[in-house]
Amino acid sequence: MPKQIDHDQRKQKIAEATWRVILRDGMSGATVRNIAREANISPGSLRNDFPSQESLLQYAMTLVKERAGERILTIANQELPPKEKVLGMLMEIVPTDEQTRAEMEVWFVFTAHYSHQRERFDAGFDGIRNMIRIIIHQLQELDLLKPDIHLDLEVEKLYALVDGLALHAMLEPGRLDRSQIKAVLKSHLSSVCLFSS
Amino acid sequence: MPKQIDHDQRKQKIAEATWRVILRDGMSGATVRNIAREANISPGSLRNDFPSQESLLQYAMTLVKERAGERILTIANQELPPKEKVLGMLMEIVPTDEQTRAEMEVWFVFTAHYSHQRERFDAGFDGIRNMIRIIIHQLQELDLLKPDIHLDLEVEKLYALVDGLALHAMLEPGRLDRSQIKAVLKSHLSSVCLFSS
Numbered sequence: 001m002p003k004q005i006d007h008d009q010r011k012q013k014i015a016e017a018t019w020r021v022i023l024r025d026g027m028s029g030a031t032v033r034n035i036a037r038e039a040n041i042s043p044g045s046l047r048n049d050f051p052s053q054e055s056l057l058q059y060a061m062t063l064v065k066e067r068a069g070e071r072i073l074t075i076a077n078q079e080l081p082p083k084e085k086v087l088g089m090l091m092e093i094v095p096t097d098e099q100t101r102a103e104m105e106v107w108f109v110f111t112a113h114y115s116h117q118r119e120r121f122d123a124g125f126d127g128i129r130n131m132i133r134i135i136i137h138q139l140q141e142l143d144l145l146k147p148d149i150h151l152d153l154e155v156e157k158l159y160a161l162v163d164g165l166a167l168h169a170m171l172e173p174g175r176l177d178r179s180q181i182k183a184v185l186k187s188h189l190s191s192v193c194l195f196s197s
Numbered sequence: 198m199p200k201q202i203d204h205d206q207r208k209q210k211i212a213e214a215t216w217r218v219i220l221r222d223g224m225s226g227a228t229v230r231n232i233a234r235e236a237n238i239s240p241g242s243l244r245n246d247f248p249s250q251e252s253l254l255q256y257a258m259t260l261v262k263e264r265a266g267e268r269i270l271t272i273a274n275q276e277l278p279p280k281e282k283v284l285g286m287l288m289e290i291v292p293t294d295e296q297t298r299a300e301m302e303v304w305f306v307f308t309a310h311y312s313h314q315r316e317r318f319d320a321g322f323d324g325i326r327n328m329i330r331i332i333i334h335q336l337q338e339l340d341l342l343k344p345d346i347h348l349d350l351e352v353e354k355l356y357a358l359v360d361g362l363a364l365h366a367m368l369e370p371g372r373l374d375r376s377q378i379k380a381v382l383k384s385h386l387s388s389v390c391l392f393s394s
């Protein structure tokens with residue numbers, strides 16, 4: 001195996017161990033010692049890849065973002081009718097299974113931990129608002145938005161709707177299932193777009 | 198001063214000290230010792246009112262909920278046109294100043310801490326979904342909703358929109374200000390209600 005791939009896989013293994021520790025014990029449990037134990041390596045070995053706890057946590061969050069980004073890009077590159085494509089991309093942001101719920105929970109615990117450290121916190125880090133901005137502007141360019149739509153307002157509205165749904169789907173997976181989430185998003189898209197519902 | 202009022206005020210003072218500690222140090226700092234120091238009382242005296250850290254944290258969160266509930270009720274009891282009243286109530290959920298942002302941040306950190314302890318976590322605790330359900334059903338009874346509205350979907354949609362806006366307003370107070378939040382909520386209400394915008 002080429003050395004770079006080996007190294008990346010090793011870092012990903014450590015990041016995944018970090019997620020498991022955060023999910024189990026919260027951020028207060030996400031120490032280098034605990035994460036090394038979970039990843040089954042020595043703390044010294046972990047420090048080779050990540051010289052600080054900070055760099056490790058940043059990498060673990062970046063990996064959450066990258067995994068979601070890859071899933072969204074896969075859908076964006078498919079040949080699909082616009083509404084189906086937009087719906088599919090949005091559905092990748094809202095957690096609807098164990099794996100994506102875990103990713104969202106890691107994001108949530110991480111954000112709660114860093115949100116009061118304003119200087120180190122970047123709310124735009126996850127790229128979701130930017131993605132939604134691009135979606136709304138592309139719908140506009142394709143003449144698929146209803147007339148009299150205020151673009152900036154629609155970006156904020158869809159962004160809030162998606163993050164709110166993601167929050168509720170994470171906190172109450174039993175109440176809000178995949179089909180309900182899809183129905184809510186479809187209903188919203190129908191209220192702003194010209195394509196039939 | 199009657200003893201009960203004195204006692205309640207004392208508990209509120211302790212709860213407010215708890216908020217300050219959570220805002221400053223996160224949940225990991227919210228120990229009985231730290232909170233007692235912040236409230237300027239002895240840990241033993243604090244334990245008279247709150248026998249466990251758990252009971253103190255529950256009370257501090259209940260107080261966040263009660264304060265928001267009181268503000269919302271004040272608006273609900275005013276003589277206002279339906280749209281203005283609904284908008285006013287929703288605006289009390291989304292943090293738009295230092296005080297309500299702090300309340301939201303306490304809620305957020307608290308939720309992140311308890312969310313992975315499923316058996317102790319009740320997402321309906323804050324009463325927001327229930328309030329939104331009542332609002333949508335009252336608009337329906339007043340014949341103010343557009344035809345072909347699916348009530349359950351509209352409850353989920355508005356609930357997600359409001360909590361998403363609250364999350365963004367808390368995390369990015371500089372980007373999303375009061376007038377923008379109001380414009381987003383107004384635009385959404387106009388898309389589902391019959392009253393003019």
